[in-house]
Amino acid sequence: MLQVEQLETGYGKKQVLFGLSLEVRQGETVAIIGPNGAGKSTALKAICGLIRPWKGEIRFEGELLNGSSPAKNIRRGITFAPQGNRVFPDLTVMENLEIGGYHLPKKELRSRIEYVVAMFPLLRERPKQAAGKLSGGEQQMVALGRALIPKPKLLMLDEPSLGLSPGIVKDVFERIRTISRETGTSILIVEQKVNEVLAISNRVYSLKLGRVFFTGTPDTLIHDKTRMKELFL
Numbered sequence: 001m002l003q004v005e006q007l008e009t010g011y012g013k014k015q016v017l018f019g020l021s022l023e024v025r026q027g028e029t030v031a032i033i034g035p036n037g038a039g040k041s042t043a044l045k046a047i048c049g050l051i052r053p054w055k056g057e058i059r060f061e062g063e064l065l066n067g068s069s070p071a072k073n074i075r076r077g078i079t080f081a082p083q084g085n086r087v088f089p090d091l092t093v094m095e096n097l098e099i100g101g102y103h104l105p106k107k108e109l110r111s112r113i114e115y116v117v118a119m120f121p122l123l124r125e126r127p128k129q130a131a132g133k134l135s136g137g138e139q140q141m142v143a144l145g146r147a148l149i150p151k152p153k154l155l156m157l158d159e160p161s162l163g164l165s166p167g168i169v170k171d172v173f174e175r176i177r178t179i180s181r182e183t184g185t186s187i188l189i190v191e192q193k194v195n196e197v198l199a200i201s202n203r204v205y206s207l208k209l210g211r212v213f214f215t216g217t218p219d220t221l222i223h224d225k226t227r228m229k230e231l232f233l
Contacts (some may be wrong), residue, residue, distance in 0.1 A: 001024055001061060001154060001186050002022075002023060002058075002060050002186070002188070003023050003057075003058075004020060004022045004023065004056070004058050004059075005022070005045070005059075005124070005158070007020040007043070007046060007055070007056035007057075007058065008023055008053070008055040009046050009051055009052065009054045009055075009196070010020040011051070014176065015038045015054075015201050015210070016042045017043060017046070017210045018209075018210040019043055019056070019132060019211065020039070020056070020079055020207070020212060021056075021212065022043075022049065022212065022215070023207050024186050024187075024188050026186060027180070028187075028202040029180050029187040029200055029202040030186075030187070030188050030189070030202065030203050030204070031132065031177075031186075031189055031191060031198060031205070031218070032171075032188065032191075032204075032205050032206075032207060033189060033190075033191065033192075033197065033204060033206050033231065034231060034232070035205050035231075037209075038208050038210065039207050040158075041158050042175055043144070043190075044082075044156050044158050045080075046058065047078070047080075047188070048070050048073055048080040048156060049073045050070060050080075052067060053067075056141040057205075060073075060074075063136055064150075071103075074103065077151075077153030077154060078152060078154045078156065079147040079152040079154070079158045081143045081144060081155070081156070081158065083159040083160075083162050083190075084140065085161065086139045086140055087129060087131035087134025087143055089130065089131055089133075089148075089162055090130060091131060092129060092130060092144055093123055093128070093131055093150075094128065094193075096112075096131050096142050096146050097113050097116060097142070097146055097149055098149075099130050099146065100112075100145070100148070101113070101149040103150070104149075104150065106127050112149045112150070112151060113150075115148075116145040116149060118147070118174070119143075119148070119179075120179070122138060123142065123145055132189075136163050136164050136165075137171070140172055142161070142170070142214075143160075144157075144175065146180075152185055153185065153186060154185070154188065155187050155188075156187075156189070157188075157189040157191075158189075158190045159188070159190055159191055159192060160173075160189070160191070161177065162192075163193060164175070169193060169196060173196050173199070175179070177200045187203070194221075195222070198221060198222055199218070201218050202217070202218075203215070203216070203217055203218075204217070204221065205214060214227070214231055
């Protein structure tokens with residue numbers, strides 16, 4: 001579904017990715033792990049169109065994405081939930097969800113919102129509450145729900161556990177597993193909670209200094225503490 005070949009990019013004159021290659025197949029969950037500054041978030045931003053590739057290719061369902069805008073990529077079926085500012089704080093929960101489907105016909109948008117609030121019942125209870133007044137875990141539900149509104153083929157998540165309590169982290173990862181299982185959506189997820197993300201992933205890439213340092217299945221890492229330590233040194 002997604003193929004990234006020899007991707008190089010960065011910010012201004014600072015190069016961050018050096019020949020990055022990865023793929024995501026239909027229906028699988030793929031994790032990207034690694035130390036801070038490895039280029040994980042930059043990879044997601046390049047795929048969704050927020051930054052332009054300098055070299056290499058990004059293809060989705062065989063179509064070249066180099067230079068394509070985020071809006072066009074959403075229409076292709078790629079959605080992105082970034083880390084940090086997860087919601088539009090001054091807008092209501094419902095308005096946040098509606099923004100996720102701004103390009104959809106009204107009837108389809110209503111249908112998708114109904115699907116999302118069924119998955120996250122809390123959102124049904126607070127449609128008019130300002131999203132910025134929600135807890136961190138509740139805001140993450142809004143962000144996940146908004147990313148699901150367009151019915152993505154590929155859902156990209158950047159550190160969905162950031163700033164959440166351990167109990168909420170467990171719930172968020174279980175919901176991500178449910179999304180994959182029930183919808184068949186392919187998921188590419190950057191995450192620092194390594195054990196938790198490996199538990200829900202089919203394959204894993206580890207980045208270091210903008211390059212792929214390791215690729216394989218989670219089983220090859222979970223019980224290999226020496227290798228795991230090498231990935232984060």
